Every structure is written in C-alpha cells, then in structure tokens.
Amino acid sequence: MERRKFIRAAALTTAGFYISRDLFARPKGPVYGHNKMRFTLDEKWAKADVSRFPVKDCHEMVQDAKGRIILLTNETKNNVLIFNKSGKLLQSWGTQFPGAHGLTLAKENGEEFLLITDTDLHQVYKTTLDGKVLLTIDYPKESGKYDKKEAFVPTETTVAENGDIYIADGYGAQYISRFDRNGKLLDIFGGRGEGDAHLDNAHGICIDRRNGAPTLLVTDRTRNCFKRFSMDGQLLEVISLPGACVCRPVIKGDHLYAAVLRSPEMGKEASGFVTILDKNNKVVSNIGGTEPKYADGKLQPMEQAEKIFVHPHDVCVDNDENLYVAQWASGKVYPYKLSRV
Numbered sequence: 047m048e049r050r051k052f053i054r055a056a057a058l059t060t061a062g063f064y065i066s067r068d069l070f071a072r073p074k075g076p077v078y079g080h081n082k083m084r085f086t087l088d089e090k091w092a093k094a095d096v097s098r099f100p101v102k103d104c105h106e107m108v109q110d111a112k113g114r115i116i117l118l119t120n121e122t123k124n125n126v127l128i129f130n131k132s133g134k135l136l137q138s139w140g141t142q143f144p145g146a147h148g149l150t151l152a153k154e155n156g157e158e159f160l161l162i163t164d165t166d167l168h169q170v171y172k173t174t175l176d177g178k179v180l181l182t183i184d185y186p187k188e189s190g191k192y193d194k195k196e197a198f199v200p201t202e203t204t205v206a207e208n209g210d211i212y213i214a215d216g217y218g219a220q221y222i223s224r225f226d227r228n229g230k231l232l233d234i235f236g237g238r239g240e241g242d243a244h245l246d247n248a249h250g251i252c253i254d255r256r257n258g259a260p261t262l263l264v265t266d267r268t269r270n271c272f273k274r275f276s277m278d279g280q281l282l283e284v285i286s287l288p289g290a291c292v293c294r295p296v297i298k299g300d301h302l303y304a305a306v307l308r309s310p311e312m313g314k315e316a317s318g319f320v321t322i323l324d325k326n327n328k329v330v331s332n333i334g335g336t337e338p339k340y341a342d343g344k345l346q347p348m349e350q351a352e353k354i355f356v357h358p359h360d361v362c363v364d365n366d367e368n369l370y371v372a373q374w375a376s377g378k379v380y381p382y383k384l385s386r387v
C-alpha cells in the first residue's frame with residue numbers, strides 16, 4: 047500500500063514538473079508565421095536613444111563574426127549603428143552616405159569588411175567594420191551601357207570566394223556588373239527589358255551555395271520573383287513569388303529569407319511582410335502574410351494578412367535563427383526582432 051502511494055505521488059510530481067516546464071516554455075505574446083518557421087515579435091528590441099542616434103530609412107542589416115548586428119540607415123548623423131543581439135547599442139559611425147542602401151559583409155584574408163551602396167552618390171564603398179573607406183567603385187563607364195554616372199543607382203552587392211564583386215543596379219539601368227577585388231570591371235549582364243534574362247527593379251543579389259556550385263540569385267521586384275543566374279550571367283531559373291514585391295534574398299542554412307516591401311503589387315502602400323523559402327525554394331512561412339498555398343505545384347498569390355510591418359526592407363538572420371527586420375518609410379522606427387519558437 048505504501049509503495050503504491052509512493053509511486054502515485056512520484057507520478058503526480060513528475061507530471062506536475064512537465065506541465066510546469068511546458069507552461070514555462072510557451073512563448074509570451076502572439077506567434078507569427080507558418081509551419082515550423084514561427085516567431086514572436088519584439089518591436090522594442092533596439093535600446094538606443096533616438097534623439098542621439100536617429101534613423102531615417104532602416105535599409106539593411108548583417109551579423110559579423112563577433113555576433114554583432116550591423117544596421118545601415120540613410121540618416122547621415124549615424125549611417126551605421128552596431129548592436130549586440132539584445133539590442134544594446136555598441137557603436138555608431140558614418141556621416142557621408144546620404145543614399146546608404148545596400149549592406150554586405152564579406153571576408154578578405156581572414157578580415158571582415160563591408161560593402162555599402164549609395165543611391166545618391168552613385169557609388170559603392172568597401173569599408174572596414176569601423177568605417178574606414180578602403181575602395182570606391184564608380185559606375186561602369188567602360189561597359190558602354192552608361193553615358194553618365196547618374197544612370198547608375200546601385201542597390202546591392204555580393205562577393206564571390208575569389209573576391210569578385212557583383213553590383214545590382216536596382217534603381218538605375220538594371221544591369222549586374224562584376225568587378226574584381228580591386229574595382230576593375232570584368233563583365234556586365236541583365237539590363238532593363240522584356241524577357242526573363244532582363245530585369246526590372248533588380249533590388250537585391252546574393253550568392254546561393256545551397257545545392258552545390260554557386261549561383262547568383264537576383265531580385266526582379268516588380269515581377270514578383272527571384273532569378274537565378276550562373277556566375278557568368280546566364281539565366282538558369284525563375285523563382286516565382288506571386289504577390290510578393292521582394293527585396294534582397296538572404297540565405298541562412300537551407301532557407302532563403304526575404305522582406306516583401308509591398309503586396310500584392312508595388313502600388314499598395316503599407317502592405318509588407320516577410321517570406322521564407324526552403325532549400326527547394328518552396329515558400330514555407332509568411333510572417334504577417336497569408337499562409338503559403340500551392341495548387342497543382344504552383345504557388346498561389348500572397349499578400350499581407352496581419353499589420354505587423356509597414357514596409358519591411360531587409361531581414362538579418364542571426365546565429366540562433368532569430369530575425370531582425372529593417373523597414374523603409376515606416377515612421378523612422380528601429381528594426382524589430384523576431385525570436386524563433
């Protein structure tokens with residue numbers, strides 16, 4: 047009898063432990079997203095004094111090897127703000143980039159550096175993590191595609207393993223220019239026009255190594271898609287994302303993340319969300335967007351479903367698979383953090 051009482055008491059204690067643990071593990075507040083890519087939202091992540099460290103448009107973010115989150119804004123009081131993952135401001139610099147737009151982090155000889163595109167100055171800058179300019183790249187005049195620098199409005203870059211720099215002219219003539227690590231033009235492809243090999247609003251670019259040999263993913267925002275090119279500019283694939291006016295593709299592990307500036311077309315203001323694709327480029331989650339649905343293998347049109355974001359412009363994925371979302375024209379707000387659940 048005493049043994050049975052002991053076993054029953056032990057069972058109740060164990061059950062209570064698991065119930066308590068389950069309650070403790072439950073996320074606080076709403077959970078956003080779909081399938082196994084779901085997140086809680088922290089709109090007050092950044093712990094900075096906006097009067098001293100203002101932002102205008104929060105354009106893009108990256109994480110460096112030290113785990114710091116680096117934000118680029120076109121506010122010339124402080125173009126670059128560097129936070130830890132808890133949102134504490136660690137450093138700020140930069141007053142010379144009025145059109146600061148694209149931010150890429152890469153390595154050279156074991157050292158990290160940044161590439162910043164400026165849409166007002168029509169140039170791309172390679173800098174140290176604390177703001178020293180190492181290289182300035184001007185418009186590709188020698189290509190014969192441009193008759194003046196103002197026609198070159200670079201929005202994004204990506205860097206190959208051999209140091210080649212690819213620049214997307216997303217607000218200009220829509221070409222992808224490839225330079226060597228010293229800023230010498232090597233190649234140019236794409237450009238505005240009809241047909242899949244041409245681009246319209248080539249807002250972002252990245253190198254995709256998820257399936258072996260590297261390829262280029264390029265945004266075609268007004269056409270709601272990403273386009274895959276070989277490293278020498280041959281079109282390989284169109285990844286259709288109906289209803290999603292996507293910004294740059296961001297790859298972490300097997301997944302591709304992208305801010306959707308507007309939906310279902312560019313003319314609808316304050317209609318953004320974040321989309322996540324798997325290794326096979328199937329949409330698996332939309333944060334603030336409609337649940338991804340496929341019919342006969344074809345993705346159905348997507349659009350904003352919840353007013354979480356106004357105009358999300360970029361997604362940074364940290365080493366814990368949490369997300370940081372920078373927004374354009376959204377009331378000069380600091381980035382939001384989304385914690386994986």
